[in-house]
Amino acid sequence: MSGYIAFVKKEFTENMKNYRFLILFAVFLIFGIMSAFLAKFTPEILSALAADMEMTSEPVALDAWKQFYKNISGVGFSAFIILFGSCLSNEYSKGTLVLMVTKGLSRKAVILAKYTVAVALMTISYWISYAATYGYTALLWNDTSLAHVVFAAVSLWIVGFLYLSILMIGCVIFKQTFTSILFTGGIVALISLLGMIEPIAKFSPFILTSKNVDLISGKVIPAEFVIPAFVSFILSIFGLLIAIRLFNKKQL
Amino acid sequence: MNILFEILPFLVPVLLVDIALAVAAVRHILRHPRYRFGNRTIWLVIVVVILIFGPIIYFVFGKGENE
Amino acid sequence: MNVLTIQNLSKSFGKQRIIDNLNLSVPEGSVFGFIGKNGAGKTTTMKMVLGLLQPDNGEIHVCNEPVGFGQTRTNQYIGYLPDVPEFYNYMTPIQYLKLCGEVIALSKAEISKRSEELLSLVGLYDVTKQIGGFSRGMKQRLGIAQALLTQPKLLICDEPTSALDPVGRKEILDILYKISGTTTVLFSTHILSDVERICNHAAFLNEGKIAVTGTLAEIKALHGHESLLLEFSADKDLQLFKKQKSAEPLLIYSEENNRELILHSRNMENVQKTLLRILAETGICPIKIELMEPSLESLFLEVVK
Missing domain, CATH: 3.40.50.300 (P-loop containing nucleotide triphosphate hydrolases)
Incomplete structure (x- = not known):
């Protein structure tokens, strides 16, 4: 336990010192702001630049959330996976973990600490981004008709846990950053594919990343999200357990 | 033109983030003489000129290994 | 323990x-x-x-x-x-x-x-x-x-x-x-x-x-055998020493190096007694007689051979 806490502290400092947190914070904040901003002003800017362009329809608050989910589930999480893809490979290649492990730090604690810090930073960045979109949307439209805005955001957040858990497996198996990232991307793509197959689509965590906008616009009801969220949660824990098991047998 | 003035205040936070990133990057560049590729001048230009992405590119790809 | x-x-x-x-x-x-x-x-x-x-x-x-x-x-x-x-x-x-x-x-x-x-x-x-x-x-x-x-x-x-x-x-x-x-x-x-x-x-x-x-x-x-180093002032002394009949058993395990002779043995006392007798009989005066400690190095080389 003490080893876990010490290593969490170390991971946290490390992510500050190597600017990972700063970058992610900036990326997510800017995406949050830009989601609402571009949804509102892109048509106006375009029509100001090209006078002959007709505005097809007045942008609404839902457009801001469309942008938000597209950006975060795509670029936002990718940035996260790319930056954290090196969280173990650096330690493998330099051999820095050897001294820690030979001091009695359990390997489980290493994985859990790395996961904890990644999840914590993801959570902070994610909700900052959400707050920015929320604030700007409220500022630019005085629209309060949207339902389940928070619930929709929570479901994408839950997927973040799953992605990071998959990333931990990738990082444990592969000694190179690039392969770890590739592995994670592959598994995420696989989940999306499985999410399209009819009989299991209802249970797949893929729903959590693809139907958030439908939830806000009222096309789907929150109940449909409950099972996928549960599945995602179980898979995250399962993924972590696999990562720990594999790491126990890994040569450092 | 008036649309520009209407929009700009909304971008102030973005600008602040960019300034924070650029300052952090410039400080890092000045304190560390070694980069994975490129030299000090090139990185200073990139970091200052390319908004937001400049500093990010530096921290992710350009920063030398030794902290 | x-x-x-x-x-x-x-x-x-x-x-x-x-x-x-x-x-x-x-x-x-x-x-x-x-x-x-x-x-x-x-x-x-x-x-x-x-x-x-x-x-x-x-x-x-x-x-x-x-x-x-x-x-x-x-x-x-x-x-x-x-x-x-x-x-x-x-x-x-x-x-x-x-x-x-x-x-x-x-x-x-x-x-x-x-x-x-x-x-x-x-x-x-x-x-x-x-x-x-x-x-x-x-x-x-x-x-x-x-x-x-x-x-x-x-x-x-x-x-x-x-x-x-x-x-x-x-x-x-x-x-x-x-x-x-x-x-x-x-x-x-x-x-x-x-x-x-x-x-x-x-x-x-x-x-x-x-x-x-x-x-x-x-x-x-x-595993060590002790060694004894003899250094003669001239080559003819060395040759004279080697010709002595009673020196023969000493020379079985030996190395020669310029005017130096290194004798190896597991029973150094006997070697010394014999040696001193020969020197006294022949009147050869070596410029150096040294008992060499068995070194780890020689041991190591012996082991990895």
Whole structure:
């Protein structure tokens, strides 16, 4: 336990010192702001630049959330996976973990600490981004008709846990950053594919990343999200357990 | 033109983030003489000129290994 | 009591058998030199003791507890210094020792007290720069400090001196000698003079097995033959000496080198008696007669032959 806490502290400092947190914070904040901003002003800017362009329809608050989910589930999480893809490979290649492990730090604690810090930073960045979109949307439209805005955001957040858990497996198996990232991307793509197959689509965590906008616009009801969220949660824990098991047998 | 003035205040936070990133990057560049590729001048230009992405590119790809 | 016992240990990499049925025990309180050629399997053995490598066969016990691969329980008794220790570059020595102290659940007061002691022991007390800018010798010394932080029963050092200059080597050896009163020290090396300087036990590793082991005195007595060096003032004296009938048995195991003659024997007393008689009879006056101590080096060469 003490080893876990010490290593969490170390991971946290490390992510500050190597600017990972700063970058992610900036990326997510800017995406949050830009989601609402571009949804509102892109048509106006375009029509100001090209006078002959007709505005097809007045942008609404839902457009801001469309942008938000597209950006975060795509670029936002990718940035996260790319930056954290090196969280173990650096330690493998330099051999820095050897001294820690030979001091009695359990390997489980290493994985859990790395996961904890990644999840914590993801959570902070994610909700900052959400707050920015929320604030700007409220500022630019005085629209309060949207339902389940928070619930929709929570479901994408839950997927973040799953992605990071998959990333931990990738990082444990592969000694190179690039392969770890590739592995994670592959598994995420696989989940999306499985999410399209009819009989299991209802249970797949893929729903959590693809139907958030439908939830806000009222096309789907929150109940449909409950099972996928549960599945995602179980898979995250399962993924972590696999990562720990594999790491126990890994040569450092 | 008036649309520009209407929009700009909304971008102030973005600008602040960019300034924070650029300052952090410039400080890092000045304190560390070694980069994975490129030299000090090139990185200073990139970091200052390319908004937001400049500093990010530096921290992710350009920063030398030794902290 | 033995701090470390290794029984029937084997390990292959691919088809190459690096460690082949190795048996070794390290008694408590000893300074144990683990000697072998480069690539003999010293590091491999040590990594298995630390649970960093999976043995193919055999058992390892540290303080009577079995070592398991990937497990870290027995490591609480061990301090480990790898051949090239790597730290987190962005930390200062104090910060690194604090992390280590927290990992092994020391109290805050204890961490700062021990860090202070250890850093002054290894001469890094007033160094406040980041580890990234350290020289190899400094990293090695910090490595000793972090290994001792746990107050281990057994300190394992992998070639602690081989990459250092003479000053750095002396510093490390002095530190190891200083701590040998409180901790059993096992260190691997191929520098024999280091072993002779501070060890009281040693083992020679050759072809995956322990070829010789015991206290330094035992090893020398068992396998060393003593030698006697004679230096003559002129070649004709040497030739005259060799022509003597009673000198024949002495010359069976001998080396000739310019005007020097080195006689090897397991019974040096007889050799000396015979020699002095011959010298008295012939009137030859050598300019130098020296009894040579059996050296580890000659032993080592004999073992690996």
